[in-house]
Amino acid sequence: MVLIGVKGMAWFMTGSLSVMASLVDSLMDAAASLINLLAVRYSLKRADQDHQFGHGKAESLAGLGQACFIAGSAIFLLMHAVERLNHPQPLQAINVGLWVMVFAIGATLVLLAFQGYVIKRTNSSAIRADALHYKTDLLTNIATICALFFVASGWPLLDPLGALAIACYILYSAWQIGLEAMQVLMDRELPEETRQRICDIVLAHGTVLGIHDLRTRQSGQTMHIQLHLDLDQGLPLAEAHRVADEVEYAIMASFPQADVIIHQDPRNPARYRRNPLECQELPKIPPG
Template identity: 35%
Template structure:
């Protein structure tokens, strides 16, 4: 269940935040602090995803006849904004250290605690991405990609901080923090871009639209004349599809209706998550494209 994955994400995010904060407290490393700040964003994002999923699962009502699935995009937008804020906070902490490097202490225990947190995050990222794809949930997929980026940056931070301890090049610590900030800033912009596209009724990629078109052409062969004006739009785990189906002018209404029902069932089976609207037209409306 998508909501169960979101609850797990929140619990693990809180645990990882505690571990990374402990790692920073043991070492005083600004790079590990940057890692902890990103985990703070994970907690807020996991909470937002959980709330959004609860709203999104509500059935259609009088005020929302198409459902509430777009609520998930608000969660993903919020997560992107929080990531950007975290990047700015990291840069604020790292820049003074870049000019005045500070030796680090307690690296052994601190890096061990941080490694444990990174392993937990890795398992969580895998679980969120799997559940997000299974439930076609933008909120879970965004959360999973964010956690995965946290794993990658944490790994880099661990290696870099360890190297600075071995070499005594303490300036590596703030440099790593700034690299982490730049990386999560990029991730934040990507998250916002994807989610805004969903809120603006962005359609499926052209290659997916062509797959649907080819599927329909194969299914209507010998029974209808053409499909045109095919449009799609995303809404969380659902994708709304509409198109015009041109049938021979003497086709009985009952036969045209039966063909529409068959197409809807076939499309729903081949492309899960589709909500389909078909407009039947007579032969005179044929575009011959």
């Protein structure tokens, strides 16, 4: 709210369209952050009878809504930038606008540092989307400073042109946030390095022969992991269950927010050959 008030004052004093672009961006930030707050709180609700996998995808829905907010603000800026190009207006108190933008950059850097800490602790997709938007704020603020500087140097058309550039970048940011939210909603697999790490953890257990049918997805802060363990068919049921539990605990030690489901498949060790591409689909070998 402090940034919105300061930028609003700067826009009123300067009349700069680039400053207005930054102001609109901050207004969208505030609306999107409010949506994220509500979404994150809802996503943390315990699983219930109607939502037995939890409410984590509320974060991705918030990210999709945030992308729409951002795209709307960009279109608004594009319209005003085109109008200003057709009807140029002189700017005033440019120094005030420059100092306000420098202040905005400093405040944004502090906020991004805090969000980075939260993302490492929670892996929240909603906060990650919010942080991506604030990263674009840094570029828009820098672009605004450049536009004001050139206007002060006698290039007035660079103010609406700077607003056009900012609007295009905001649209690109909206596309990135919306695409990431859609991928989560469509249950995209986790990154390959994460899948490989899961495989390494599983295969580090001395009793496990191999792994196949690894399936992963992210839902809010919860990582869903499903896999099949290849075990010696001669193991007693209780022993096989103990091995599966140990593998599950090992995975959850590295991924505390994971929901792990393991199926055990009996294999003949004398006939079993492990696929060297551990995380890829392994051929199913009939027991016996």
